[in-house]
Amino acid sequence: xxxxxxxxxxxxxxxxxxxxxxxxxxxxxxxxxxxxxxxxxxxxxxxxxxxxxxxxxxxxxxxxxxxxxxxxxxxxxxxxxxxxxxxxxxxxxxxxxxxxxxxxxxxxxxxxxxxxxxxxxxxxx
Amino acid sequence: xxxxxxxxxxxxxxxxxxxxxxxxxxxxxxxxxxxxxxxxxxxxxxxxxxxxxxxxxxxxxxxxxxxxxxxxxxxxxxxxxxxxxxxxxxxxxxxxxxxxxxxxxxxxxxx
Numbered sequence: 001x002x003x004x005x006x007x008x009x010x011x012x013x014x015x016x017x018x019x020x021x022x023x024x025x026x027x028x029x030x031x032x033x034x035x036x037x038x039x040x041x042x043x044x045x046x047x048x049x050x051x052x053x054x055x056x057x058x059x060x061x062x063x064x065x066x067x068x069x070x071x072x073x074x075x076x077x078x079x080x081x082x083x084x085x086x087x088x089x090x091x092x093x094x095x096x097x098x099x100x101x102x103x104x105x106x107x108x109x110x111x112x113x114x115x116x117x118x119x120x121x122x123x124x125x
Numbered sequence: 126x127x128x129x130x131x132x133x134x135x136x137x138x139x140x141x142x143x144x145x146x147x148x149x150x151x152x153x154x155x156x157x158x159x160x161x162x163x164x165x166x167x168x169x170x171x172x173x174x175x176x177x178x179x180x181x182x183x184x185x186x187x188x189x190x191x192x193x194x195x196x197x198x199x200x201x202x203x204x205x206x207x208x209x210x211x212x213x214x215x216x217x218x219x220x221x222x223x224x225x226x227x228x229x230x231x232x233x234x235x236x
Contacts (some may be wrong), residue, residue, distance in 0.1 A: 037173075045165075045173065045216055045227040061224045100163075100178055109155060111163045111220035113184060115172040 002026040002095050002114045009119030016086050016123070022079040022116055030054070030074040033099035035112055036081050037079030038092035038121075046101070049081065052105050059108075063089070086123045091117040126219050130228035137207040138236045145231045147200045147217035154197060154221075161220035164193055164202045167230075168213040174216075177202065197221050209235055 008020040020036070035050040049070040050059045056069050069082040079096050097112035099105060127150040137143045153162045164177040175184045177193035180200060190205040204211060214230040 044230045045167075045218075047225045047227070059223055095172055100175065100184075101218065104155075104157070104159075108223050109159075109220050110159050110225055111175075111178060111218060113175045113178070115174065117172055 002098065004098070004116035006094065006096055006116045006119040009094065010122045011122045011124065012086055013125050014087060017084045018080070018086065018121060020081040020083065020094055020119060020121070022081075024077045024096075024098070025080065025088055027098065029072075029077040031102060033102040033105040033110065034072065034079045035097050035099065035110065036079075037095045037097055037112065038090075039095070039118075040089075040092040043092075046092075050099070050105070050110060051065075051079070053102055057100060057106060083121070086121075088123050091121060091123050093120050095106075103110065126153075126222050126224055128136075128217055128219050128228040130215075130217055130231050132163060132231060133171050133229060134232045134234070136234050136236050137204075139209060143204045143211075143226050143232075145202045145215055145217075147195075147202070147228055149198045149200075149219050151222065152197045153219050160196060162193075162195065162200050163218045163220060164191075165216045165218065165227075166211075166213050167216065168210075171213075173216065207233070207235070211235075213219050 005023045033051045036048040051070045067085045093117045097115045100113035131146045165173040167173040181193040217228040
């Protein structure tokens with residue numbers, strides 16, 4: 001069974017940093033493209049960032065470009081999201097998710113099949 | 126790409142059908158022949174789960190009362206006979222153009 005377990009969320013002041021982790025099991029992690037998707041309180045879903053299976057290609061949504069960095073450690077089956085210069089509008093539940101088909105990643109197509117349970121990030125003074 | 130769902134809420138009697146529309150501002154048909162339109166369900170207090178991929182293919186374990194249809198820029202999710210466990214928020218999503226975007230969501234409740 002494929003499982004994703006996020007951690008690292010919490011309360012942080014505006015301008016601060018936080019690093020999220022997503023531990024994966026039950027899949028061939030190194031060949032799976034992965035994404036982070038967030039959901040602000042009471043709001044809809046917003047894709048944040050994605051990374052190829054090898055880690056060699058990354059994509060970012062405009063609101064986080066230049067502030068967030070996605071990475072992965074395939075030896076530990078773990079996905080990361082380093083979040084810097086955090087703003088109040090970054091407050092959300094952050095989900096990691098596996099791409100349903102990694103073959104299209106390099107030409108910019110993607111969607112997600114398995115999602116983690118999410119980790120809450122609150123940016124507030 | 127802007128993805129627009131209608132209606133935003135739906136109240137359905139158990140056993141009755143339900144339908145949700147999703148329209149995109151650009152065609153979701155890729156040069157590889159696939160159409161990158163997906164449907165998700167987020168039950169209360171849970172993570173989203175994939176229901177339908179590439180317009181009409183049901184994901185593993187999804188009951189056959191769920192079906193997807195459409196092409197180009199207009200798509201529909203249908204539930205043939207709504208059950209109590211189908212309550213939640215349904216999202217469509219386009220996966221052809223970065224940034225991948227979701228519709229606003231349609232909240233389905235049981236009468």
